[in-house]
Amino acid sequence: MSREATNGVPCGARVLTLDTMNPNVRRVEYAVRGPIVQRAVQIEKELREGVKKPFTEVIKANIGDAHAMGQRPITFFRQVLALCSYPELLEDNKFPEDAKKRARRILDACGGHSLGAYSASQGIECIRQDVARYIERRDGGISSNPDNIYLSTGASDAIVTILKMLVCGEGRDRTGVMISIPQYPLYSAALADLGAVQISYYLEEESCWSLNVTELRRALNEAKQHCKPRVLCIINPGNPTGQVQSRQCIEDVIRFAKEEHLFLMADEVYQDNVYADGCKFHSFKKVLFEMGPEFSSKVEMASFHSTSKCYMGECGFRGGYMEVINMDPQVKAQLTKLVSVRLCPPVPGQALLDLVVNPPQPDEPSYSTFMKERKAVLADLAEKARLTEEIFNTVPGITCNPVQGAMYTFPRIALPQKAIDKAKEQGLVPDMFYCMRLLEEEGICLVPGSGFGQKEGTFHFRMTILPPTEKLKVVLQKIRDFHLKFTQEFS
Amino acid sequence: MSREATNGVPCGARVLTLDTMNPNVRRVEYAVRGPIVQRAVQIEKELREGVKKPFTEVIKANIGDAHAMGQRPITFFRQVLALCSYPELLEDNKFPEDAKKRARRILDACGGHSLGAYSASQGIECIRQDVARYIERRDGGISSNPDNIYLSTGASDAIVTILKMLVCGEGRDRTGVMISIPQYPLYSAALADLGAVQISYYLEEESCWSLNVTELRRALNEAKQHCKPRVLCIINPGNPTGQVQSRQCIEDVIRFAKEEHLFLMADEVYQDNVYADGCKFHSFKKVLFEMGPEFSSKVEMASFHSTSKCYMGECGFRGGYMEVINMDPQVKAQLTKLVSVRLCPPVPGQALLDLVVNPPQPDEPSYSTFMKERKAVLADLAEKARLTEEIFNTVPGITCNPVQGAMYTFPRIALPQKAIDKAKEQGLVPDMFYCMRLLEEEGICLVPGSGFGQKEGTFHFRMTILPPTEKLKVVLQKIRDFHLKFTQEFS
Missing domain, CATH: 3.40.640.10 (Type I PLP-dependent aspartate aminotransferase-like (Major domain))
Known part of the structure; x- marks a missing residue:
């Protein structure tokens, strides 16, 4: 490595390294898809390869990704998107007239009547x-x-x-x-x-x-x-x-x-x-x-x-x-x-x-289905918001504000000093240590509160309320059990 | 304006002004959608409002936007996209099996089998x-x-x-x-x-x-x-x-x-x-x-x-x-x-x-249509590339390299000194002056060479070869006529 290239850089060294890259980019952090999610993806792979785990699937409650959690798309929206993608379907009498009308209006506003312009x-x-x-x-x-x-x-x-x-x-x-x-x-x-x-x-x-x-x-x-x-x-x-x-x-x-x-x-x-x-x-x-x-x-x-x-x-x-x-x-x-x-x-x-x-209007054929689907999703989310708060607040050491809106709960977790010490030993922030353990033991992927910021000395996690109700109940129960076990282990 | 808000900014002044915005953003230029295209959009509006012009439509040859120029999407691609958007269509026997197979494979790889995850x-x-x-x-x-x-x-x-x-x-x-x-x-x-x-x-x-x-x-x-x-x-x-x-x-x-x-x-x-x-x-x-x-x-x-x-x-x-x-x-x-x-x-x-x-393979039902469509587009482009070079090179004062590839021609234009002076008078770079005149007089929207950079003292424009062949011939002819007229006017 003693020879130098013409511009003074050691031969063999890369142009782009951690030391020579944009330092602002290095400072970027994005916990919602951070190390814990990468580990979750790895565990999923291990499960597929037959590695034995104390669970059979990873539940990713780290991100507000409704469809990934099983929520179905709104029928009307997807009908119009299909019509726009392949306008030959405008001749198909399987599609309601209001969907066709919307598709025609969108296509008329596109260059060459194509979503591809x-x-x-x-x-x-x-x-x-x-x-x-x-x-x-x-x-x-x-x-x-x-x-x-x-x-x-x-x-x-x-x-x-x-x-x-x-x-x-x-x-x-x-x-x-x-x-x-x-x-x-x-x-x-x-x-x-x-x-x-x-x-x-x-x-x-x-x-x-x-x-x-x-x-x-x-x-x-x-x-x-x-x-x-x-x-x-x-x-x-x-x-x-x-x-x-x-x-x-x-x-x-x-x-x-x-x-x-x-x-x-x-x-x-x-x-x-x-x-x-x-x-x-x-x-x-x-x-x-x-x-x-x-x-x-x-x-x-x-x-x-x-x-x-x-x-x-x-x-x-x-x-x-x-x-x-x-x-x-x-x-x-x-x-x-x-x-x-x-x-x-x-x-x-x-x-x-x-x-x-610009959703279906009361006088249009898709209106009632659209409203039914919309209301069902929102009612379901409201029920899950209530359930989440209720169950978490039964757990000693977890304190959970009401989920008044959005799609997440951000409960506070009491961590024993020994767990905090153990985390530090491993070079992890304490709530990351907690969430990693939860992932490895229960297959539940949450985001540590430190990824969002929290008052010094407090610990939280973010969980979406999006899993289907029955699954959400299981998740909440598992977190409850894990939390009790974790607390006991480090007390 | 003499009062000051608590942070020393004059009351009434905006937070975000040309003087206080990110200076790097101010330095950004993007000619492909620059002032000439904004003027083209305005002219289109004027035409719709009934303003009389020496032309009836604006031809936007400023950007490589194939569908906007009338090129039709590849059937197979759009069939699969429609299937992915509205998977109920997977039951429809109107769609070829290979399109369905691709759609299923893509959906299987999506969270919740949805493009929405x-x-x-x-x-x-x-x-x-x-x-x-x-x-x-x-x-x-x-x-x-x-x-x-x-x-x-x-x-x-x-x-x-x-x-x-x-x-x-x-x-x-x-x-x-x-x-x-x-x-x-x-x-x-x-x-x-x-x-x-x-x-x-x-x-x-x-x-x-x-x-x-x-x-x-x-x-x-x-x-x-x-x-x-x-x-x-x-x-x-x-x-x-x-x-x-x-x-x-x-x-x-x-x-x-x-x-x-x-x-x-x-x-x-x-x-x-x-x-x-x-x-x-x-x-x-x-x-x-x-x-x-x-x-x-x-x-x-x-x-x-x-x-x-x-x-x-x-x-x-x-x-x-x-x-x-x-x-x-x-x-x-x-x-x-x-x-x-x-x-x-x-x-x-x-x-x-x-x-x-991963396009249709020879043993799949969509293969022959796919290949026919693909070849037709590319053959058409090749013909238009040839035509463009040929016609431009017949115009005194326009020199055009062969369009060996891509979708554009970047011919050099000789501008008379008087035109250059006139442009400077108006605070325009000379090829912008030329292209603006072409737009106002013929309704053809090109991008001045200065938007891409060129050797000092040379002038060019960029034109896409995408208009349909018959329209392209008209465009080339119009540019030819305009160029001769322009040259004469400023000689």
């Missing part, structure tokens, strides 16, 4: 119009402009794009972005990748993971010492924490954002997933406009939605949109330019989004 | 296996490992991801990336976004846009003064220039990359689009392995492919893959982590890619 980078125009009308209905008539709608590759894509627009400055002038702790790790990952400063504000576990403006102010004031806070991210209903924000709280947050001159990012992908009595989804846009022109004409905001959650759970299609509000027109032109580099979001995902925002 | 972030395993087998067939048996295959959201996604992995350092240590001039502007856009240093090497227009290692060396040596060159990007067949690299040239490039310790990025999305007699597509991977272990075990490389081009032209599905070769295993783990943040590429696009790499 690129769309406008911002998304197909008539779909953006449908999204705007959907938002207007949702928000009690507050107007929405299709020019402010950008279709995206899932919500993640749009979230990262807006963060990218906002990041600038060096040193103490570097953009700071406020995110909740616990958070969905897309945010921390994107901030690491962009080299932005993460400003953590803590949700109050004691009051059902509520958001408190005093805490926002504390976090902001501390951050001002070392960065330039410019953005406030909110996830409502919450991921991983499942809380649903009250209207009052949203108003307080908006007031805070205005006072502190922050760009608001409202991640509202679980807007249909509200289960708890007395809870209701209020969109940030609606509250903003109800607060009067002093707010609605000033506060800059982006709101995100997706086809992956709610009652449809169509994650694989990577459909989504964002609405931008009060964005500087010159900045909007830059945003449009930026998204054009990737050409367009996947067109099948755009088509699917169109169906979500 | 997330896949593994690297892509569905059995599809990655099919891709590896496809590469092996293409490269005469040189082995390909499915673990080295990453499915992606079109090729653009994978290209940007690899560039992102490679960028590091500050000042003179900042990563430099060699790209051809003319180039496909995804590259310059991604480099601006990532804040990497663009190192331009020029293709030789005089010898059919060939790549010359002497020029690579010149560009590299100059760049070493101000950055750290680490990456060499090649597009073969060329975009926008349509050249097909000889085997010898590829060998020279690989030798150069090894000597200079550069990571090779081979953009091979037009690998089926080779038309000229005596030209043949050679993959960089194949040549690398034929050069012996001294090269095949050393040179780090990523090769990119897509469902958007070739004979299928399925741009809207955003399918694609990359193969990485000799990548450090630790870096590969980082790459896998990075792509997991976006969860997975669109699953319908993955399914489509599977069909492209």
